[in-house]
Amino acid sequence: xxxxxAQKRRGAFELNAQFELPTPGVxxxxxxxxxxxxTLVNVIAGLLEADRGRVALDEAVLLDTARRIxxxxxxxxxxxxxxxxxxxxxxxxAANLHYAQRRAKVPPFVGIDLVADLLxxxxxxxxxxxxxxxGERQRVAIGRALLTQPSLLLLDEPLASLxxxxxxxxxxxxxxxxxxxxxxxxxxxxxxxxxxxxATHLVLMEAxxxxxxxxxxxxxxxxxxxxxxxxxxxxxxxxxxxLGPDPDSGLLRVRVGSGELKVHAxxxxxxxxxRVQLLARDLIVATxxxxxxxxxxxxxxxxTAIMDDAGDSDxxxxxxxxxxxxxxxxxxxxxxLGLAPQLPVWALVKTVSLRPHPI
Amino acid sequence: MWLSANESEALALSLSVASRSVLFSLPFAVxxxxxxxxxxxxxxxxxxxxxxLPLVLPPVVIGxxxxxxxxxxxxxxxxxERAFGIELIFTRNGAALATAVMSFPLMxxxxxxxxxxxDRGLEDAARTLGAGVLDRFATITLPLxxxxxxxxxxxxxxxxLGEFGAVITFVSNIPGETRTLPLALYSxxxxxxxxxxxxxxxxxxxxxxxxxxxxSEWFARRVRRMLGH
Numbered sequence: 001x002x003x004x005x006a007q008k009r010r011g012a013f014e015l016n017a018q019f020e021l022p023t024p025g026v027x028x029x030x031x032x033x034x035x036x037x038x039t040l041v042n043v044i045a046g047l048l049e050a051d052r053g054r055v056a057l058d059e060a061v062l063l064d065t066a067r068r069i070x071x072x073x074x075x076x077x078x079x080x081x082x083x084x085x086x087x088x089x090x091x092x093x094a095a096n097l098h099y100a101q102r103r104a105k106v107p108p109f110v111g112i113d114l115v116a117d118l119l120x121x122x123x124x125x126x127x128x129x130x131x132x133x134x135g136e137r138q139r140v141a142i143g144r145a146l147l148t149q150p151s152l153l154l155l156d157e158p159l160a161s162l163x164x165x166x167x168x169x170x171x172x173x174x175x176x177x178x179x180x181x182x183x184x185x186x187x188x189x190x191x192x193x194x195x196x197x198x199a200t201h202l203v204l205m206e207a208x209x210x211x212x213x214x215x216x217x218x219x220x221x222x223x224x225x226x227x228x229x230x231x232x233x234x235x236x237x238x239x240x241x242x243l244g245p246d247p248d249s250g251l252l253r254v255r256v257g258s259g260e261l262k263v264h265a266x267x268x269x270x271x272x273x274x275r276v277q278l279l280a281r282d283l284i285v286a287t288x289x290x291x292x293x294x295x296x297x298x299x300x301x302x303x304t305a306i307m308d309d310a311g312d313s314d315x316x317x318x319x320x321x322x323x324x325x326x327x328x329x330x331x332x333x334x335x336x337l338g339l340a341p342q343l344p345v346w347a348l349v350k351t352v353s354l355r356p357h358p359i
Numbered sequence: 360m361w362l363s364a365n366e367s368e369a370l371a372l373s374l375s376v377a378s379r380s381v382l383f384s385l386p387f388a389v390x391x392x393x394x395x396x397x398x399x400x401x402x403x404x405x406x407x408x409x410x411x412l413p414l415v416l417p418p419v420v421i422g423x424x425x426x427x428x429x430x431x432x433x434x435x436x437x438x439x440e441r442a443f444g445i446e447l448i449f450t451r452n453g454a455a456l457a458t459a460v461m462s463f464p465l466m467x468x469x470x471x472x473x474x475x476x477x478d479r480g481l482e483d484a485a486r487t488l489g490a491g492v493l494d495r496f497a498t499i500t501l502p503l504x505x506x507x508x509x510x511x512x513x514x515x516x517x518x519x520l521g522e523f524g525a526v527i528t529f530v531s532n533i534p535g536e537t538r539t540l541p542l543a544l545y546s547x548x549x550x551x552x553x554x555x556x557x558x559x560x561x562x563x564x565x566x567x568x569x570x571x572x573x574x575s576e577w578f579a580r581r582v583r584r585m586l587g588h
């Protein structure tokens with residue numbers, strides 16, 4: 001369990017944050033630029049002094065202002081990947097990696113070979129850091145942080161300075177780390193797509209405060225999220241289990257709640273977990289079983305709640321068998337269909353609007 | 360060689376004094392630059408002003424103060440002689456001390472400019488990788504401020520070659536011991552018929568200064584390339 005409490009006043013800005021993360025896990029620290037995410041991460045790393053705070057990882061207390069415990073960053077065993085990589089310009093890639101490994105405080109469980117393998121650093125080893133592309137720099141920075149044998153990895157917007165294609169180039173490596181090394185991570189981002197692909201938990205921040213937290217599925221329904229990601233990006237994030245290929249369509253059948261979806265996904269193994277976001281704007285609600293439609297996916301469920309969305313629309317929560325999804329409908333539709341809690345409904349979604357991610 | 364015995368003696372002595380002066384002041388200059396750039400403490404402005412004092416004082420005043428402090432009966436000079444047998448007055452080491460004090464601000468300035476350009480984020484990154492304060496300084500800060508250290512050392516070396524007032528006040532003008540190029544030039548001008556000798560010494564000084572500057576430029580370029588700029 002990672003426990004973080006941090007308070008810090010800096011001029012007009014006030015940080016007042018508190019969150020917990022079951023370990024191992026990846027917590028996405030999510031909020032608009034300037035909401036205090038980096039400040040919080042710097043307090044966790046020890047690079048910034050907190051007025052009051054506590055940082056504890058399992059049994060190890062790294063900071064507890066009440067008990068006057070405050071380990072310096074060099075003794076916290078926290079790996080930190082900065083937005084700007086911060087590779088040492090006077091050292092080669094290999095020397096940057098050795099720099100971290102030589103200073104590791106515990107016997108290595110992550111060696112240079114493993115890091116080079118996980119992050120494809122082999123061909124980069126003898127390059128100078130200024131010869132690397134943005135994506136390569138971040139991969140080296142991630143490798144360097146791992147070689148300190150960290151008990152916690154902080155990633156402060158590691159992809160924010162990369163363009164979309166470079167981002168796509170680095171993301172799979174981060175997914176590999178999450179799946180192959182059991183190192184808890186704090187992943188800071190203002191891009192919900194990244195959080196969606198990497199995080200198991202989500203902490204929302206606004207104006208220096210942590211305003212909501214929980215596992216990703218629950219948090220995807222949280223009304224606070226809408227204010228940050230915008231109405232169009234609101235939608236339930238659900239876990240899906242691969243059932244197998246659908247021979248007729250060439251799509252992949254996955255189980256969601258007690259229903260079934262067909263999605264586009266490459267070579268997934270039966271039983272594997274996928275994460276799917278069902279955007280509220282892409283869902284259609286029907287009060288009768290649908291017929292004669294091109295829509296491939298129909299999930300039956302029961303309305304849990306009707307929430308007022310901004311303007312002339314409502315968000316309809318539908319329990320599809322232990323999992324809740326959300327659809328946006330106009331208030332007129334709510335009225336005409338007589339949508340209300342406990343009403344059985346069918347939620348329809350086009351296969352082409354689904355983007356499954358491996359988890 | 361086409362230098363006279365006196366000229367090569369003065370040239371060799373100048374080089375010897377300037378080298379000693381730079382070697383002696385280098386570690387103190389690095390420390391001062393680091394403290395003045397990276398540390399916040401009460402009295403920082405006073406220390407800063409103190410370091411820059413030789414730039415604004417007449418060199419004769421520095422020579423005089425050195426005489427008071429490091430002379431045979433001065434508090435530091437007397438102790439140095441009793442404890443270590445080190446004599447400064449009327450010696451080339453004394454000349455080196457005088458030039459070191461005079462060129463110190465130039466050295467510190469060059470290093471500070473370089474140090475201010477070292478990204479503190481890199482030092483923070485080194486911290487998170489487990490490097491303590493001395494470790495960080497030796498492995499990150501110092502290598503990255505190396506262009507400034509070299510520039511400072513070379514500037515100070517060239518300035519040391521030309522220091523006159525503080526040297527002649529503190530250690531006098533002794534041939535073969537403290538009569539460096541500028542002092543030899545001055546002596547030549549004081550001697551009837553010494554115009555020709557003075558002109559030759561002036562040309563030697565010019566050539567020396569010029570090659571120093573060219574060398575410094577060449578070094579700076581090499582180091583910049585090494586640091587990946």
